[in-house]
Amino acid sequence: MEIDHTYRGREHSLIKHELLKGYLQKLLLIVGTSGTREITYVDCFAGPWGSEDESLDGTSIAISLGILKGVQDTLAAPPYSIPSLKLRAIYVEKAERRYQRLASYLMTNAPPSIECHALYGDYSDLQDDILRMCGKGFAFFFIDPKGWKDVTIPKLRKLAARPRSELLINFMYDFFNRFIDLPSLNNQVTDMLGKLDESDRQTLAARLPKDRAAWVVNRYRECLKAAAGTEGREKPRAYHAIVKDKDKDRTKYHMVYVTRHPKGIVVFAEQSEKVDFIQRVVRIQTARERSGQRGLFAPEQEAEQIDDGRVGLDMVEDYWLKLLDTEARAFDEAVLADMLESQGWQISDFQQAFGRLQAAGKVENIDARGSRKRHFVYFDKAERLRKTR
Ligand SMILES: C[S@@+](CC[C@H](N)C(=O)[O-])C[C@H]1O[C@@H](n2cnc3c(N)ncnc32)[C@H](O)[C@@H]1O
Structure with missing residues (x-):
């Protein structure tokens, strides 16, 4: 850069x-x-x-x-x-x-x-x-x-x-x-x-x-x-x-x-x-400029690997499980704003943790069609989410 x-x-x-x-x-x-x-x-x-x-x-x-x-x-x-x-x-x-x-x-x-x-x-x-x-x-x-x-x-x-x-x-x-x-x-x-x-x-x-x-x-x-x-x-x-x-x-x-x-x-x-x-x-x-050393990877690649004090996804998963019920409800942008405000985490933390829980069969997005890699929930479409048990 x-x-x-x-x-x-x-x-x-x-x-x-x-x-x-x-x-x-x-x-x-x-x-x-x-x-x-x-x-x-x-x-x-x-x-x-x-x-x-x-x-x-x-x-x-x-x-x-x-x-x-x-x-x-x-x-x-x-x-x-x-x-x-x-x-x-x-x-x-x-x-x-x-x-x-x-x-x-x-x-x-x-x-x-x-x-x-x-x-x-x-x-x-x-x-x-x-x-x-x-x-x-x-x-x-x-x-x-x-x-x-x-x-x-x-x-x-x-x-x-x-x-x-x-x-x-x-x-x-x-x-x-x-x-x-x-x-x-x-x-x-x-x-x-x-x-x-x-x-x-x-x-x-x-x-x-x-x-x-x-x-x-x-x-x-x-x-x-x-x-x-x-x-x-x-x-x-x-x-x-x-x-x-x-x-x-x-x-x-x-x-x-x-x-x-x-x-x-x-x-x-x-x-x-x-x-x-x-x-x-x-x-x-x-x-790198300060030390005069070149890294093995490009700075952008190295930056992908650093979490720099971000929250652990286990904690975000626990939060999701407390938030969800077995009965589905809509998660719109107002709910996402509440989540962001109360936890201070990043949107991708919520997305990744939901993806992991979904892969483990613990939660479900009942409005999702096809498989998704990053955006497991479209909050702007108020998708309905539930936990499975
Ligand atoms: C950190 S600099 C602003 C940097 C600028 N916002 C930028 O990002 O390029 C703060 C500026 O506010 C001025 N300043 C300090 N106290 C002020 C006040 N109470 N009201 C208005 N300007 C003030 C300072 O003289 C200085 O030019």
Whole structure:
């Protein structure tokens, strides 16, 4: 895999951008064909960051504009033929020099068919302006700070509470974790996770580092969902993807995603699984370059063999068996979204475990025709599943 030179030394940003790119494109196509007239993309921590090029290649600014334009062109052409969809992009930057670079980049590079705005200041202080500019249509907020104090719940509450919106937040757990137990930062920790009582503290203290991270990120997800509130009948939902450090075997960021639509969770989970593979390839490549050694296999082949901390399929099989009854019931995308949210596993974990149970004669997909190799359940077709005994 060719890694663009702009990502050298910051390969984790490549992974973050792959996730943003892949998800945003799918999301915009889905929302754009759903009858919505107006979509706004908001980059709350725009930069430019990490790129000295005038082209701003390798920044979320250039990436998002490219995606918006590509989706607009696709939707304007047959078979969609939706020329009237309004696309808007709002970029917010607090540092003056970066804001000036951003504003001048937009002046010369923004496609005329997309309404673009550069806002100067703290995104949290600008929430009312941002919301006014978003109008009534769909909005996607990309929130990508350098630390954690800018993504406490009170700081982003207004954006989270907006109906017809989704958020993608870069949660820097590692930084945050250092402060959780610091009495002087109690209030800020409460702003992230709600009040931690004695039993929460004991739970945290007893956990191994990886489980502690999972507990904290899940709690943050719950707080975000509470801030999102309910809109009509759709409950808020959240999921997260992990971006690893390029060198060390530890998590660099948790990309936390909040939506009100089950399809959003499914599409985001599909994209995080694709990106997880790219991440493994990139980590193998950078390790080889560092050591000067060539592997026996291509990085892509080696990446296929690495499970990188994924859940064991025995555990997923047990979960399936608890979920299923001998009486068949439909498993649609809303059920899959519930499964993904509650377990945090990948879609292929559920598929593979179901396939193994089916091969062992323990479960059955009563709507499946013919033999299947990978997709044992089509959740988008609400196939009916049962256990055999
Ligand atoms: C990690 S960088 C953003 C990277 C960018 N999203 C990307 O992927 O290319 C964070 C940026 O947000 C800006 N910033 C920091 N605090 C901010 C705030 N409260 N409101 C708006 N911008 C902020 C910083 O100056 C910096 O340019």
